[in-house]
Amino acid sequence: MNIHELIAELREPAKSKIVLLVADGLGGLALEPGGKTELETARTPNLDACARDGVSGLSIPVLPGITPGSGPGHLGLFGYDPLEYRIGRGILEALGINFPVGPKDVAIRGNFCTLNADGIITDRRAGRPTTERCVEVVTKFLRTITIPGVEVFVEPVKEHRFVLVFRGEGLGGHVADTDPQNVGVPPLAARGVDAASEKTAAVANAFIAKARELLKNEKDTNGLTLRGFATYPKIAAFEEVFGLKSAALAVYPMYKGLARLVGMDILDAGQSLGDQIATLRKVWNDYDFFFLHYKYTDSTGEDGNFPGKVQMIERLDAVIPDIRALKPDVFIVTGDHSTPSKMKSHSWHPVPTVLVGEMCRPDGLTEFNESACRVGGLGQFKAKYLMMLAMANAGRLGKYGA
Amino acid sequence: MNIHELIAELREPAKSKIVLLVADGLGGLALEPGGKTELETARTPNLDACARDGVSGLSIPVLPGITPGSGPGHLGLFGYDPLEYRIGRGILEALGINFPVGPKDVAIRGNFCTLNADGIITDRRAGRPTTERCVEVVTKFLRTITIPGVEVFVEPVKEHRFVLVFRGEGLGGHVADTDPQNVGVPPLAARGVDAASEKTAAVANAFIAKARELLKNEKDTNGLTLRGFATYPKIAAFEEVFGLKSAALAVYPMYKGLARLVGMDILDAGQSLGDQIATLRKVWNDYDFFFLHYKYTDSTGEDGNFPGKVQMIERLDAVIPDIRALKPDVFIVTGDHSTPSKMKSHSWHPVPTVLVGEMCRPDGLTEFNESACRVGGLGQFKAKYLMMLAMANAGRLGKYGA
Numbered sequence: 001m002n003i004h005e006l007i008a009e010l011r012e013p014a015k016s017k018i019v020l021l022v023a024d025g026l027g028g029l030a031l032e033p034g035g036k037t038e039l040e041t042a043r044t045p046n047l048d049a050c051a052r053d054g055v056s057g058l059s060i061p062v063l064p065g066i067t068p069g070s071g072p073g074h075l076g077l078f079g080y081d082p083l084e085y086r087i088g089r090g091i092l093e094a095l096g097i098n099f100p101v102g103p104k105d106v107a108i109r110g111n112f113c114t115l116n117a118d119g120i121i122t123d124r125r126a127g128r129p130t131t132e133r134c135v136e137v138v139t140k141f142l143r144t145i146t147i148p149g150v151e152v153f154v155e156p157v158k159e160h161r162f163v164l165v166f167r168g169e170g171l172g173g174h175v176a177d178t179d180p181q182n183v184g185v186p187p188l189a190a191r192g193v194d195a196a197s198e199k200t201a202a203v204a205n206a207f208i209a210k211a212r213e214l215l216k217n218e219k220d221t222n223g224l225t226l227r228g229f230a231t232y233p234k235i236a237a238f239e240e241v242f243g244l245k246s247a248a249l250a251v252y253p254m255y256k257g258l259a260r261l262v263g264m265d266i267l268d269a270g271q272s273l274g275d276q277i278a279t280l281r282k283v284w285n286d287y288d289f290f291f292l293h294y295k296y297t298d299s300t301g302e303d304g305n306f307p308g309k310v311q312m313i314e315r316l317d318a319v320i321p322d323i324r325a326l327k328p329d330v331f332i333v334t335g336d337h338s339t340p341s342k343m344k345s346h347s348w349h350p351v352p353t354v355l356v357g358e359m360c361r362p363d364g365l366t367e368f369n370e371s372a373c374r375v376g377g378l379g380q381f382k383a384k385y386l387m388m389l390a391m392a393n394a395g396r397l398g399k400y401g402a
Numbered sequence: 403m404n405i406h407e408l409i410a411e412l413r414e415p416a417k418s419k420i421v422l423l424v425a426d427g428l429g430g431l432a433l434e435p436g437g438k439t440e441l442e443t444a445r446t447p448n449l450d451a452c453a454r455d456g457v458s459g460l461s462i463p464v465l466p467g468i469t470p471g472s473g474p475g476h477l478g479l480f481g482y483d484p485l486e487y488r489i490g491r492g493i494l495e496a497l498g499i500n501f502p503v504g505p506k507d508v509a510i511r512g513n514f515c516t517l518n519a520d521g522i523i524t525d526r527r528a529g530r531p532t533t534e535r536c537v538e539v540v541t542k543f544l545r546t547i548t549i550p551g552v553e554v555f556v557e558p559v560k561e562h563r564f565v566l567v568f569r570g571e572g573l574g575g576h577v578a579d580t581d582p583q584n585v586g587v588p589p590l591a592a593r594g595v596d597a598a599s600e601k602t603a604a605v606a607n608a609f610i611a612k613a614r615e616l617l618k619n620e621k622d623t624n625g626l627t628l629r630g631f632a633t634y635p636k637i638a639a640f641e642e643v644f645g646l647k648s649a650a651l652a653v654y655p656m657y658k659g660l661a662r663l664v665g666m667d668i669l670d671a672g673q674s675l676g677d678q679i680a681t682l683r684k685v686w687n688d689y690d691f692f693f694l695h696y697k698y699t700d701s702t703g704e705d706g707n708f709p710g711k712v713q714m715i716e717r718l719d720a721v722i723p724d725i726r727a728l729k730p731d732v733f734i735v736t737g738d739h740s741t742p743s744k745m746k747s748h749s750w751h752p753v754p755t756v757l758v759g760e761m762c763r764p765d766g767l768t769e770f771n772e773s774a775c776r777v778g779g780l781g782q783f784k785a786k787y788l789m790m791l792a793m794a795n796a797g798r799l800g801k802y803g804a
Binding site for chain 2: 029030033034058062063064065066067069070071072082083086087089092093340342343345346347348349350370371374375379380
């Protein structure tokens with residue numbers, strides 16, 4: 001029995017409310033031996049109060065030693081086994097620009113490239129066009145392309161990158177990249193490994209041929225390559241699994257996209273933490289579950305900006321009382337993975353997590369950080385189990401067996 | 403997706419070096435309530451320094467409560483799920499005497515026994531012959547036996563025990579023991595449960611018939627029984643899974659054998675820790691991964707020799723600086739299981755483990771022992787995940803998902 005079947009069996013209705021606050025890339029590392037992490041350095045009286053009132057631990061996003069991308073990191077927190085549910089690159093790219101991908105879609109990452117007279121790639125990034133130029137070429141040329149039997153969507157992303165989506169029946173996603181990863185050779189033809197994917201490959205090749213014709217007189221952006229073909233993952237809706245009417249309050253498209261993937265309502269949560277909290281207050285009565293996403297703990301970590309990450313943690317800490325003032329039955333603060341400034345990247349290190357609820361078993365911690373969470377009452381646990389703890393603490397899970 | 407598929411997908415090349423130092427049976431128990439374990443009693447300044455510099459935890463060899471043999475204990479540490487990969491008794495016996503078993507082999511544990519004139523077993527151990535006598539009977543008689551279509555190898559082990567190996571195509575390993583486990587009855591005929599194993603059984607029965615004829619005039623050692631028929635396990639090579647060129651530096655044949663099983667290079671590492679370290683220095687530039695095995699923490703534990711185990715731990719501690727002087731990127735000290743002197747046997751207790759690497763998250767521990775590791779940053783983890791942590795800390799695992 002997988003965990004979703006178990007939850008489906010044990011789920012009980014309740015009026016309780018759960019807030020999941022995800023500080024992206026929350027976990028960190030000290031810069032020096034014996035030093036403090038970003039979270040240990042930050043002054044966080046309100047997160048520390050959560051540690052005092054609640055129960056803490058360390059979340060393992062996927063498995064020990066495995067560094068997750070944003071997709072698997074969030075799927076785990078949403079209660080989906082990230083090794084079971086996989087989100088292909090093309091789908092993630094589409095989610096990242098807020099394109100509403102759906103179950104009939106194959107999403108693909110496209111790159112403009114430069115071809116010489118013989119069709120040989122001379123620049124895999126088409127001379128790094130401006131994003132404005134990308135928008136222009138997509139709008140003027142690629143959007144005019146039609147392929148019989150499927151809907152075609154083309155969206156500019158940034159510089160030489162765009163997203164291509166084919167929508168139709170029976171389109172497979174197992175299509176090899178047309179990007180040869182090298183200059184001095186022509187782009188490859190799309191090829192599928194099964195019948196459904198062959199259908200997608202045929203559509204892709206028709207698209208490429210039309211694009212080549214339309215772009216032939218363009219300077220630099222006269223060719224394209226396609227990568228990361230991906231179908232929409234088959235994924236049970238969050239409400240169906242957990243019985244929670246859920247809202248996502250995120251600022252960045254990627255996280256809205258990930259929440260949309262599991263069927264959460266995507267609210268317009270503005271552009272700042274303040275906006276997100278204001279939205280949360282406004283819709284408080286309309287939902288059971290609220291996913292709040294905070295990006296800046298990750299982006300400062302990715303930049304290797306230790307003091308910046310400390311500051312962003314303190315900024316997050318400052319809004320905690322506003323959230324707790326709404327009296328959620330269960331309030332969780334965690335991250336989808338660690339992003340130590342020291343590494344300037346996502347990492348595998350387990351993530352500080354605190355759960356506050358009336359029926360939790362407090363563990364005597366007085367601080368919220370990596371060191372304190374290490375000895376917290378939640379122990380080290382796989383992220384995919386966090387939703388089960390949330391449900392239990394919210395009085396929404398009945399007894400297993402008699 | 404199993405962990406090997408995951409690692410194959412995420413693996414990245416690097417120049418980093420990993421040292422895995424396995425102190426066999428490392429974990430222990432206090433003799434008295436409130437007392438100290440062997441490791442807590444030993445003076446271990448250098449292991450304590452590892453605890454200060456690194457991150458510690460407790461390794462669960464198989465599952466809570468499960469006491470592993472040497473085979474599963476090491477497979478876990480090598481990153482193979484010991485519940486998925488099983489090493490049959492015959493194969494383990496062959497590895498233990500350094501016989502180079504291979505994929506076409508069925509290895510079997512043989513016992514000399516004494517038969518009366520009616521072919522009834524009167525002594526299951528043939529009067530406990532000396533090992534010299536065992537060598538003599540094997541050499542003079544059993545090694546003369548040939549069976550058409552297969553190669554036959556017979557190796558003396560000790561006293562009444564020998565190893566028998568059939569090498570050939572299509573030999574199965576599901577053959578029941580011929581040892582009836584009782585005196586007063588004749589040995590059983592070998593019987594296979596499937597066609598391939600029937601083939602092995604036929605070979606075994608032919609071998610037994612020829613042996614009976616050759617041994618008929620011997621005193622005591624005039625019969626034999628066969629147990630633990632086992633084929634060579636299908637196991638992906640360590641280098642194939644982890645991309646690590648690996649060397650085993652072990653003194654005892656069993657551990658060389660286990661390392662050979664996963665395809666490590668077996669180096670001549672001499673007869674002592676000093677020899678092993680000298681070999682390590684010599685081959686340092688030739689490998690990415692080094693497995694060092696230290697036997698005496700286990701053998702003293704098996705003997706119930708608490709002070710002896712303490713002393714052997716201190717002897718191991720003394721060479722730690724020599725290993726760290728080579729500056730491995732990741733240095734791990736652990737055990738394949740616990741062997742508490744109090745129990746005089748392997749046990750299920752989780753095993754103290756420390757990992758030192760630049761990107762590990764130190765946990766403030768200042769000692770390396772069972773009590774300290776209990777609150778270490780690695781938590782309690784299954785041994786099979788240790789290699790993933792090693793790979794991550796060595797910069798050899800990329801991001802999972804985007």
